[in-house]
Amino acid sequence: MTEHSKMRRFLPHLFLGLAMVVIIFPIWLVFVASTRTSAEILSAPMPVVPGSHIIENYGRAFFEGAKNLGASAFTMMKNSFIMAMGIAVGKIVVSLLAAFAIVFFDFRLRKFCFWAIFITLMLPVEVRIMPTYKVISDLGMLNSYWGLILPMIVSATAVFLFRQFFMSVPREIAEASQIDGASPMAFFAEILVPMTRTPIAAMFVIQFIYGWNQYLWPLLITTKEKYYTLLIGINRMLSGADVQIEWQIVMATVLLAMIPPVIVVAVMQKQFVTGMTDTEK
Amino acid sequence: MTKQYEFPSKGLPYLLVLPQMAVVFVFFFWPAAQAVYQSFFVQDPFGFSLIFVGFENYTKLFADPAYWDSFGVSTVFALSVAFSSMFIALFLAVQANRKMRFSSFYKTMLIWPYAVATMVAGVLWLFMFNPNVGVIAWFLAKVLGIKWNHLLDSGQALLLVSIAASWKQIAYNFVFFLAGLQAVPATLVEAAAIDGAGPGKRFWAIIFPLLSPTTFYLLVMNLVYGFFETFPIIHQVTAGGPGTSTNVLVYKVWRDGVINLDLGSSAAQSVVLMILVIGLTVVQFRFIERKVNY
Numbered sequence: 300m301t302e303h304s305k306m307r308r309f310l311p312h313l314f315l316g317l318a319m320v321v322i323i324f325p326i327w328l329v330f331v332a333s334t335r336t337s338a339e340i341l342s343a344p345m346p347v348v349p350g351s352h353i354i355e356n357y358g359r360a361f362f363e364g365a366k367n368l369g370a371s372a373f374t375m376m377k378n379s380f381i382m383a384m385g386i387a388v389g390k391i392v393v394s395l396l397a398a399f400a401i402v403f404f405d406f407r408l409r410k411f412c413f414w415a416i417f418i419t420l421m422l423p424v425e426v427r428i429m430p431t432y433k434v435i436s437d438l439g440m441l442n443s444y445w446g447l448i449l450p451m452i453v454s455a456t457a458v459f460l461f462r463q464f465f466m467s468v469p470r471e472i473a474e475a476s477q478i479d480g481a482s483p484m485a486f487f488a489e490i491l492v493p494m495t496r497t498p499i500a501a502m503f504v505i506q507f508i509y510g511w512n513q514y515l516w517p518l519l520i521t522t523k524e525k526y527y528t529l530l531i532g533i534n535r536m537l538s539g540a541d542v543q544i545e546w547q548i549v550m551a552t553v554l555l556a557m558i559p560p561v562i563v564v565a566v567m568q569k570q571f572v573t574g575m576t577d578t579e580k
Numbered sequence: 581m582t583k584q585y586e587f588p589s590k591g592l593p594y595l596l597v598l599p600q601m602a603v604v605f606v607f608f609f610w611p612a613a614q615a616v617y618q619s620f621f622v623q624d625p626f627g628f629s630l631i632f633v634g635f636e637n638y639t640k641l642f643a644d645p646a647y648w649d650s651f652g653v654s655t656v657f658a659l660s661v662a663f664s665s666m667f668i669a670l671f672l673a674v675q676a677n678r679k680m681r682f683s684s685f686y687k688t689m690l691i692w693p694y695a696v697a698t699m700v701a702g703v704l705w706l707f708m709f710n711p712n713v714g715v716i717a718w719f720l721a722k723v724l725g726i727k728w729n730h731l732l733d734s735g736q737a738l739l740l741v742s743i744a745a746s747w748k749q750i751a752y753n754f755v756f757f758l759a760g761l762q763a764v765p766a767t768l769v770e771a772a773a774i775d776g777a778g779p780g781k782r783f784w785a786i787i788f789p790l791l792s793p794t795t796f797y798l799l800v801m802n803l804v805y806g807f808f809e810t811f812p813i814i815h816q817v818t819a820g821g822p823g824t825s826t827n828v829l830v831y832k833v834w835r836d837g838v839i840n841l842d843l844g845s846s847a848a849q850s851v852v853l854m855i856l857v858i859g860l861t862v863v864q865f866r867f868i869e870r871k872v873n874y
Contacts, residue, residue, distance in 0.1 A: 311675040315686045318672055321747070322693055325704035328715060332707070344718040397600035404593035405586045412597050419608050420861045423808045425830040426853035429837040429846050430611030430618070450607040458600065470585040483587045512697035514812040519838070530699045534816060537703070546713065553703055560695035568691060575752075576759040 326557070332550035333357070340546045352547065360551035365536045367543065370524040372532070372552050378447075379511050379528040379556070385448035386510030387503050394457035394502075395495070399487055401458075402465040403473060420455045424516050432519050442523045451513060457502050460577060464498045465491070501574020504567045508560045529556040612854060618847035637848040646824065647832070647849075654828040657742060658806030665746040666798055669753030670791075674783070676754075677761040687758065694751035699812035705744035706817045730818065734825030737818045741826055744817060745810045752805075753798055760794035761787070793867075800864045804857065829853060 328347070332340050335350040364371045400406070401413055424431065431450050440446030468491065476486040492499075517528045527535070529552060536549045564571055619637050621630045641647050676686045696704075708716040711729045720726040730737040764787055772782045788795075811830045814820060820827035820835060827835070833853065837846030 308680070311678065311680060312682070314675050315672065315682075315690075318668075319686070319689055322689060325708060325747075328708060329704060340713055343713070344722075345713055345715055347715065393599045393603065396596045400593040400596035403587055404589060404596075406590070406593040408594070412601060415604055415609070416600060417865060418858055418861065419604060420865065422608065422854070422857050422861070423804065425808045425811050426833070426857055427608070427611050427615065427850055428834060429843065429850060430615040431607060433614060434607065434611050449603060453603050453607045473587065474585040477585075477587065483589055483592060508695050512695075512699070514697065514699040515815075515834070518815075530697055530812075533703060534699070537706075537816070546707075549703075550707070553700060557696055557700055560697075561692050564692050564695040565688070568688065572691070572755055572759065575755055 329550045329553050332546055333360075333554055335547055337545055337547055356547045356551045357555075360548045360555065364532065364552075365545045365548040367545075368524070368532055368536050370527045370532055372529065372555050374525070375527050375529045375532045375552075376555060376559075378444075378526055379530075380559070381444055382447045382451075382513065382517070382528060383507045383510035383559075385444065386451045386513075387506035389448060390452040390457050390506050391499060391502055393452060394455075394461055395492065395499075398458050398461035398465055399491065402462055403483070416455045416458055419453055420459060422454060424450065424513075428515060428519060435520060441520050442526050444526075446520050447513075447517055447526070447528075448510075451510060451516065457506065460498055460502060460574070461495065463577065464495055468494065497570060498574065498577065500567060500570040501577070504563055504571040505574055507563055511560050612851075615847045615850045615854070618843060619851050622844045633844070637844045641845060641848050641852075646827075649824060650827050650829050650832045653738070653824070653826060654807055657738065657745075657810070657826070657828055658803050660742050661745045661749060661806040661810070662799060662802035664742070665749040666753050666795070666802060668746070669750045670757045670795075672750070673754055673757035673761055674787075677758060690754045691751055693748065694755070696748060697812070698745070698748055698810060699816055701744050701748035702741075702813035702816040705740060705747065709740055730822075732822055734822055737822060737826050741810070741813050741817050744813050745806065749802060749805060753802070756794050756798055757791065760791045764790050796867065797864070800860055804860060808853065808857065 328345075331347055331349050332345070333356055334353040335346065335356075336352055339346060339350060361372045364375075397412075397416065401409060401416075435441060435446045435450065438446075440449070472490060473486060476490060477483075481489075512530070513528070514530050514534075517526075517531050518534065521527055521531060533549060533552055533556065536552070537544060620632060620634060622633050622637070623630050672690060676683055676690065706714075708714050709728060709730060711717050711731065714728075717728040720728045728736060730740045768786055768790075769782055772786055777785065807828070808830050810828070811834065814826055814828055814831045815834075818826040820831045829849070830853070833846055833849045836842045836849065
């Protein structure tokens with residue numbers, strides 16, 4: 300633009316470079332710790348370059364888990380994956396149907412349904428844990444995948460996004476399909492859903508990450524190692540005196556817990572960014 | 581505006597909203613109603629007896645200095661996380677939003693920490709500041725002579741959880757500020773430059789006011805995050821301590837309910853929090869709807 304001094308062009312790189320360091324350094328340390336032995340990590344100061352125990356550490360983390368845990372990262376990854384997929388797919392399906400009803404039909408309880416759903420728009424599970432715990436326990440869903448997934452598909456963000464999108468779809472298309480004799484469900488499945496590809500992809504990214512990163516809820520309802528998710532396993536490994544913690548196994552598990560959601564964001568960055576900012580509009 | 585075309589079916593829409601309404605009722609309204617109901621009773625920890633006490637749980641709660649203390653800690657924590665992460669994100673978005681080398685690399689790197697779990701962010705910072713194994717704790721002690729122990733020092737504990745929570749939230753704010761900045765018409769900024777406005781003046785007089793919808797939206801979302809969604813960091817890093825110095829509201833609900841088994845009080849606290857969040861949602865929603873209808 301107007302200013303062209305060297306300093307002005309250099310400064311942004313300096314600030315952004317600094318930000319990169321603040322982002323990368325903590326993760327670099329985790330990686331370094333996951334390649335070292337317990338003794339090396341405990342010797343202050345901990346080394347900041349990788350060691351030689353990478354295969355051994357990841358092998359143990361993946362197939363056995365830390366000594367004080369009783370669950371392997373393989374099992375926990377499977378659980379995190381089931382939970383994340385269940386939440387993402389469940390929420391998308393349920394929300395598409397609800398948004399379709401609210402936008403394309405006129406029915407008596409429409410306003411009521413609308414508000415009943417939207418009141419939950421930003422409601423984090425943290426504020427309703429105890430009563431929800433009781434409901435899940437009454438339904439016999441403690442230590443089960445249903446218990447992990449169902450309460451997490453309540454919030455209205457996805458309905459909100461799909462509703463916004465549906466309202467921008469020209470109604471002539473719906474009318475035309477009706478005149479052609481197609482049922483509303485045929486319109487939904489063959490025309491509307493394919494048109495909604497991009498918002499669906501965006502929602503998938505956001506909900507997969509949301510599900511994968513859930514912490515408080517699995518902490519409450521999974522008491523059996525069989526149902527531990529990665530984050531719960533990490534918490535359990537870290538509860539205990541510092542010297543007993545197998546930092547190298549913990550850190551390998553931390554890295555395993557970070558990789559899948561980061562890959563999802565990296566691969567679908569564009570859909571993710573539009574999806575996030577569209578919920579606002 | 582003409583009336584939009586709508587499908588004439590009568591029963592079908594009910595069938596379509598049924599799954600969503602079912603989850604909302606079973607996992608939101610029913611628990612919420614139970615919380616309200618339970619907040620009027622005291623229950624012994626084994627659930628054998630319920631004694632109706634009216635508003636006693638609430639009056640006790642609001643008369644309890646520990647609750648107000650927790651309110652105070654949460655407010656300081658949420659505000660400092662909201663302001664620092666929004667300020668840094670806006671600053672970085674302004675830096676990254678120009679034509680320069682590596683700008684898409686910078687953007688990608690600033691976006692992906694969004695995928696890191698809040699709990700993992702807590703672990704990352706805990707690991708660096710752990711008084712026994714932490715690299716930064718070591719550096720502070722040996723090089724700068726600052727004794728770091730967030731398990732004993734309340735100020736350090738609050739600082740550490742705030743840094744971890746802000747570190748994670750910057751990515752979220754960055755995405756929105758960057759999108760907002762990209763929507764600012766370049767012609768406006770250039771016109772101001774021609775009129776002699778310097779970069780600082782251009783930012784504050786033109787760009788920042790145009791970003792205000794984004795800023796307002798983010799402020800509400802960041803407060804919700806700071807108040808309610810940071811439980812994993814508190815639980816993992818400080819467990820509310822030392823003493824009650826990081827005992828934020830959601831942590832207190834959890835501790836009173838799960839550890840101390842004071843279900844009546846925990847329920848009353850849940851009700852207060854739900855009212856807070858629903859209030860924020862309504863504010864946010866009215867704001868969004870108004871913007872859409874322009």
